[in-house]
Amino acid sequence: MDKNFRVRVICSIGLFLLALLMMYTFSGVPFKIFFGVFAIVAGIELFSFFKKKVTFTNVVLVLLEITFLILSSIYVAKINTIRIWYVILGVCGYDIFAYLCGKAIGGKIFKKSRPFPHISKNKTWEGTILGLAISMFLVLVLILALRRNDFIFLICSPLALIGDLFESFLKRRFNIKDSNEIVIKNKFFKKLELLVGGSEGHGGFLDRIDSSAFAATILLLFSLF
Helix, strand or coil, X not given: CCHHHHHHHHHHHHHHHHHHHHHCCHHHHHHHHHHHHHHHHHHHHHHHHHHCCCCHXXXXXXXXXXXXXXXXHHHHHHCCHHHHHHHHHHHHHHHHHHHHHHHHHCXXXXXXXXXXXXXXXXXXXXXXXXXXXXXXXXXXXXHHHHCCCCHHHHHHHHHHHHHHHHHHHHHHHCCCCCCCCCHHHCHHHHHHHHHHCHHHCCCCHHHHHHHHHHHHHHHHHHHHC
């Protein structure tokens, strides 16, 4: 087990347990605040991209991602715990199983092709398909178990994929490997990013919330219209 993978697992379990505690205390308000703080730090990471390259198109793309962060925070603030669980299972389920399945069998069935070679070259067909299938199945099981008519939340997994790809596209536009690549040079952020394993060569706050931000934004728009 390589160090990067080990750090991802430890940080993911830690964040999940913390989120679980926050969801079931004070009517879930601490979790909603926690999500908002994540969005704020992710926004700071986004603005740091401009230290690399500023063009009109890049400004528009970053502002679009900022919009996702704001609207998703609004959506999480207004929904109940059950719907938060749908989003977690759909988004985090996709992220986890796509990563694990990609690690385990990626490239063994579709040996000579990648689904998104020009945006995210490390993604595999096996990881993407199984990640979507397993996470959607988990959401469906919860919906059926609760006997609720919440089938709209099955789109969380495909939306998570789109949100992840959009952030990957942004990083390619700015020639950045990880979303915290610039801000982590600041001592304060270096300590802060330890919470998400960001100092170990992957991601940062934006990489952890990008899929959730896009999925929650679209769900908010659906709820309005």
